[in-house]
Amino acid sequence: MGIRIALAGNPNCGKTTLFNALTGSNQFVGNWPGVTVEYKEGKYKGDKEVKIVDLPGIYSLSPYTLEEVVSRNYLIDEKPEAIINVIDGTNLERNLYLTTQIVELGIPVVIAINMMDVVEKNGDKINTKKLSEEIGVPVIEISALKNRGLKDIVDAAVKAAKEAKPQSPKHRFNGSVEHAFAHIEELCLHGIEDENVQRWYSIKLFERDEKIQEKLGLSSDVIDHIEKDIASCEKELDDDAESIITGERYNYIGTIINDCVKKAAKGLTISDKIDRVVTNRWLALPIFAVVMWLVYYISVTTVGTWATDWANDGVFGDGWHLFAVGSSDYTDAADEFTANQLIVDGYDLYVEENGSEPTGDFEYPVEDEETAAVDYETASLDDYAAAKAYVEANEEPDPADYGVWVPGVPVFVEAGLDAIGCNDVVKGLILDGIVAGVGAVLGFVPQILILFIFLAFLEACGYMARVAFIMDRIFRKFGLSGKSFIPMLIGTGCGIPGIMASRTIENDRDRKMTIMTTTFIPCGAKLPFIAMVAGAIFGGASWVAPSAYFLGIFAIITSGIMLKKTKMFAGDPAPFVMELPAYHWPTLGNVLRSMWERGWSFIKKAGTIILLSTIVVWFCTFFGVVDGAFTMLEEDQIDHSILATIGRCLAWIFIPLGFGDWEATVASITGLVAKENIVGTLAIIYGASGDVYETMRAAFTNASGFAFLAFNLLCAPCFAAMGAIKREMNNIKWFWRAIGYQCGFAWVIGLIIYQVGKVFTGEGFTFGTIFGIAGICVILYGLFRKDKYNK
Amino acid sequence: MTLKDVKTGDTAKVVKVCGEGAVKRRIMDMGITKGVEIFVRKVAPLGDPVEVTVRGYELSVRKADAEMIEVE
Numbered sequence: 001m002g003i004r005i006a007l008a009g010n011p012n013c014g015k016t017t018l019f020n021a022l023t024g025s026n027q028f029v030g031n032w033p034g035v036t037v038e039y040k041e042g043k044y045k046g047d048k049e050v051k052i053v054d055l056p057g058i059y060s061l062s063p064y065t066l067e068e069v070v071s072r073n074y075l076i077d078e079k080p081e082a083i084i085n086v087i088d089g090t091n092l093e094r095n096l097y098l099t100t101q102i103v104e105l106g107i108p109v110v111i112a113i114n115m116m117d118v119v120e121k122n123g124d125k126i127n128t129k130k131l132s133e134e135i136g137v138p139v140i141e142i143s144a145l146k147n148r149g150l151k152d153i154v155d156a157a158v159k160a161a162k163e164a165k166p167q168s169p170k171h172r173f174n175g176s177v178e179h180a181f182a183h184i185e186e187l188c189l190h191g192i193e194d195e196n197v198q199r200w201y202s203i204k205l206f207e208r209d210e211k212i213q214e215k216l217g218l219s220s221d222v223i224d225h226i227e228k229d230i231a232s233c234e235k236e237l238d239d240d241a242e243s244i245i246t247g248e249r250y251n252y253i254g255t256i257i258n259d260c261v262k263k264a265a266k267g268l269t270i271s272d273k274i275d276r277v278v279t280n281r282w283l284a285l286p287i288f289a290v291v292m293w294l295v296y297y298i299s300v301t302t303v304g305t306w307a308t309d310w311a312n313d314g315v316f317g318d319g320w321h322l323f324a325v326g327s328s329d330y331t332d333a334a335d336e337f338t339a340n341q342l343i344v345d346g347y348d349l350y351v352e353e354n355g356s357e358p359t360g361d362f363e364y365p366v367e368d369e370e371t372a373a374v375d376y377e378t379a380s381l382d383d384y385a386a387a388k389a390y391v392e393a394n395e396e397p398d399p400a401d402y403g404v405w406v407p408g409v410p411v412f413v414e415a416g417l418d419a420i421g422c423n424d425v426v427k428g429l430i431l432d433g434i435v436a437g438v439g440a441v442l443g444f445v446p447q448i449l450i451l452f453i454f455l456a457f458l459e460a461c462g463y464m465a466r467v468a469f470i471m472d473r474i475f476r477k478f479g480l481s482g483k484s485f486i487p488m489l490i491g492t493g494c495g496i497p498g499i500m501a502s503r504t505i506e507n508d509r510d511r512k513m514t515i516m517t518t519t520f521i522p523c524g525a526k527l528p529f530i531a532m533v534a535g536a537i538f539g540g541a542s543w544v545a546p547s548a549y550f551l552g553i554f555a556i557i558t559s560g561i562m563l564k565k566t567k568m569f570a571g572d573p574a575p576f577v578m579e580l581p582a583y584h585w586p587t588l589g590n591v592l593r594s595m596w597e598r599g600w601s602f603i604k605k606a607g608t609i610i611l612l613s614t615i616v617v618w619f620c621t622f623f624g625v626v627d628g629a630f631t632m633l634e635e636d637q638i639d640h641s642i643l644a645t646i647g648r649c650l651a652w653i654f655i656p657l658g659f660g661d662w663e664a665t666v667a668s669i670t671g672l673v674a675k676e677n678i679v680g681t682l683a684i685i686y687g688a689s690g691d692v693y694e695t696m697r698a699a700f701t702n703a704s705g706f707a708f709l710a711f712n713l714l715c716a717p718c719f720a721a722m723g724a725i726k727r728e729m730n731n732i733k734w735f736w737r738a739i740g741y742q743c744g745f746a747w748v749i750g751l752i753i754y755q756v757g758k759v760f761t762g763e764g765f766t767f768g769t770i771f772g773i774a775g776i777c778v779i780l781y782g783l784f785r786k787d788k789y790n791k
Numbered sequence: 792m793t794l795k796d797v798k799t800g801d802t803a804k805v806v807k808v809c810g811e812g813a814v815k816r817r818i819m820d821m822g823i824t825k826g827v828e829i830f831v832r833k834v835a836p837l838g839d840p841v842e843v844t845v846r847g848y849e850l851s852v853r854k855a856d857a858e859m860i861e862v863e
Contacts, residue, residue, distance in 0.1 A: 059820050059821060060816075060820035062813075062816050062817075062820060064812070064813035064816055064817065065813075065817075091846075091847055091848045093822065094821070094846050094847075094848055097820065097822065239825070242815070242819070243808060243815075243819060243825070246819040246820065246824055247819075247825050250824045250827070250846075275849070279833065279835070279842070280833075280836075281833065281834070282836075284835070285836050465851075468851075469842065470835055470836055470837070471837075472835065472839070472840055472853070473835065473837040473838065473840070474837065476853075575814040575817040575818065576840065576851070576853050576856065577814075577817050577818050577821050577850065577851070577852055577853075577856060578850070578851045579821070579848065579849065579850055579851075580842060580849040580850065580851050582848075
């Protein structure tokens with residue numbers, strides 16, 4: 001049988017670097033069963049029989065955080081053959097605190113003192129021989145970054161595993177505490193053979209660890225009995241049990257440090273100097289703004305958008321120009337041709353409508369592709385003559401004539417399907433269903449990867465902890481973490497990387513709350529829809545777009561406060577006692593690896609749901625009954641589709657919100673594939689009977705229009721973002737809670753806007769107003785009710 | 792006096808950690824135990840939390856939690 005070695009240590013001790021150095025590419029990354037805590041396992045490069053398990057970074061083995069519980073359950077129940085305890089040599093005192101607990105588990109331990117290169121550079125001296133004697137386990141100096149001592153540490157661990165003689169902890173507590181341990185062991189732990197394990201359990205019982213009481217299945221009699229021992233000990237030492245244990249451990253470490261460590265008299269380290277500037281009272285916020293702007297500018301505005309456009313419109317669209325050579329020339333040529341073509345078409349349209357040729361200037365329509373808005377421009381007869389000559393002299397530009405044109409995947413596939421004479425239904429399924437679905441999954445990957453380079457860098461260099469430090473005050477008020485700022489910022493560009501960015505939040509509840517609320521912020525894909533509503537219903541009013549952002553911020557704040565008080569977020573308040581690690585330059589390998597792991601997990605875990613739902617919606621949109629026969633539909637036959645039928649069945653849900661017709665319902669459903677699809681769908685539906693914007697204006701009032709906008713901004717995001725939510729929640733129940741909450745909240749807000757909005761738009765007080773006011777009361781109750789789950 | 796009242800740039804010695812449960816345990820796990828010296832380095836730009844040095848490393852503590860730490 002192979003040997004399993006667990007890596008245990010504090011966060012920021014270089015454990016991940018060591019793990020990567022030991023295992024190379026032989027890694028498996030997943031989650032611990034049922035929780036979002038990451039699980040990593042790999043085979044040792046030097047010996048495939050040695051399996052290395054990377055435990056989460058922890059400070060202690062207390063029962064209060066998920067990471068610590070996961071780690072100690074693994075160590076106690078799975079009993080790996082050996083533990084490598086990784087310690088940051090520049091911060092021995094706090095790191096050894098975990099060591100004092102790990103050596104009590106009855107598993108052979110070897111200590112790896114990491115970052116020895118930095119320790120030496122600082123001029124500090126650690127007497128490892130003495131340290132090894134005092135703790136009673138082998139101590140090896142390493143530097144994971146500089147590949148120093150890596151073979152030694154694994155050899156030592158393997159040797160310890162083979163000998164299988166766990167150290168007995170050298171540390172003894174105060175006499176009366178030891179006395180209490182003896183009592184506890186006698187009382188309920190004699191069934192456990194291993195003396196070390198017995199001791200560990202008795203310490204935990206002394207600390208009143210409820211998880212261990214439960215695990216051992218102790219009767220209340222026994223617990224009462226133990227309680228007496230603890231109480232008398234507490235009385236004698238005038239402190240509570242947990243404080244006694246913790247205090248004594250640290251005192252013990254103090255004596256070890258005195259014996260083994262000589263610190264060079266030091267001035268300010270480089271890290272201190274950086275920190276003085278970066279979290280300076282006056283400079284911190286400007287620097288923070290610049291860093292965030294940089295992250296946003298590169299990963300959303302520029303490189304991120306290029307990457308997404310390339311993936312969506314290039315690889316999964318018509319095609320793209322290799323290295324962008326010829327791209328702008330083509331765009332210029334195409335724009336010029338289109339401009340001329342529009343004038344010619346407009347002239348023909350005039351002739352068609354009026355039955356005669358225009359005698360002077362005439363108007364022609366120009367449609368905006370994104371928002372389906374139609375503008376009218378004026379052309380003179382001279383313009384027409386010039387345009388006609390241009391169109392006749394030139395052919396429509398072909399992108400293949402400029403630079404090296406690489407056709408997109410759909411173009412390839414379509415050509416292939418045509419070549420084998422595929423029928424239309426199968427062709428439609430493959431092209432508009434499967435290929436489009438795969439495109440929806442992969443289209444976001446480049447942008448996710450770019451964002452994750454930044455996040456990995458910010459995390460590894462130590463700035464991420466400072467982000468939490470700087471923003472904590474604002475965000476904790478509504479149950480979020482200071483680190484929630486980044487997901488929300490990124491969410492204004494695209495919700496998918498935004499949700500994925502919540503990964504950097506350690507606290508489980510803060511992270512879940514962030515995932516649930518991030519997509520309330522209008523993302524880039526919602527902008528065309530916002531512009532459409534503003535243009536069609538509100539005559540292009542400039543307040544509509546900003547109001548969408550205020551609505552998003554309002555939704556996040558109210559949701560944070562309301563959710564915090566619900567049962568699902570109940571429990572002890574999360575302590576915000578956070579280490580601010582020393583700044584250091586991250587290694588490229590670690591940053592890239594972290595980026596790739598996260599990107600891949602999105603493809604793997606989110607891919608299926610995105611693909612399937614895209615196919616289902618495609619099927620419902622393009623199939624239906626025409627003249628009594630079930631058939632595949634053209635785009636403009638959407639009113640015959642299955643989707644329209646579903647829309648008609650569901651439309652009643654939106655009657656209280658003022659848009660209970662199948663058109664709006666269907667548009668909302670297609671918005672789930674991608675939010676910008678709402679515009680396309682409405683353009684098809686309303687375009688059938690003339691001008692899209694005019695028809696839309698007739699279909700909505702101001703109140704129902706804004707309710708429609710609000711509902712679609714706040715309800716469940718697109719399938720790709722839902723996939724990201726599913727992946728990050730890693731729990732199907734929480735996934736449905738998130739989607740359910742978003743839709744429910746969106747509905748109530750839509751109700752309030754429509755019913756109360758009617759009062760102000762001239763319809764006066766109606767029966768429905770009561771429901772609108774009831775909606776407000778529900779929100780107010782949620783905001784101001786007593787928080788009975790948290791003190 | 793509690794840690795909340797210590798001025799930036801001052802050092803104080805912990806007398807007792809009050810409170811209970813997860814928060815208290817976490818504070819102690821991070822090395823804030825009876826007798827240890829805490830140096831208050833700075834206050835965050837928005838006035839909360841505070842950054843302290845304890846046992847040779849930097850720690851960020853909310854003022855509400857700092858109130859649970861009695862010092863002298």
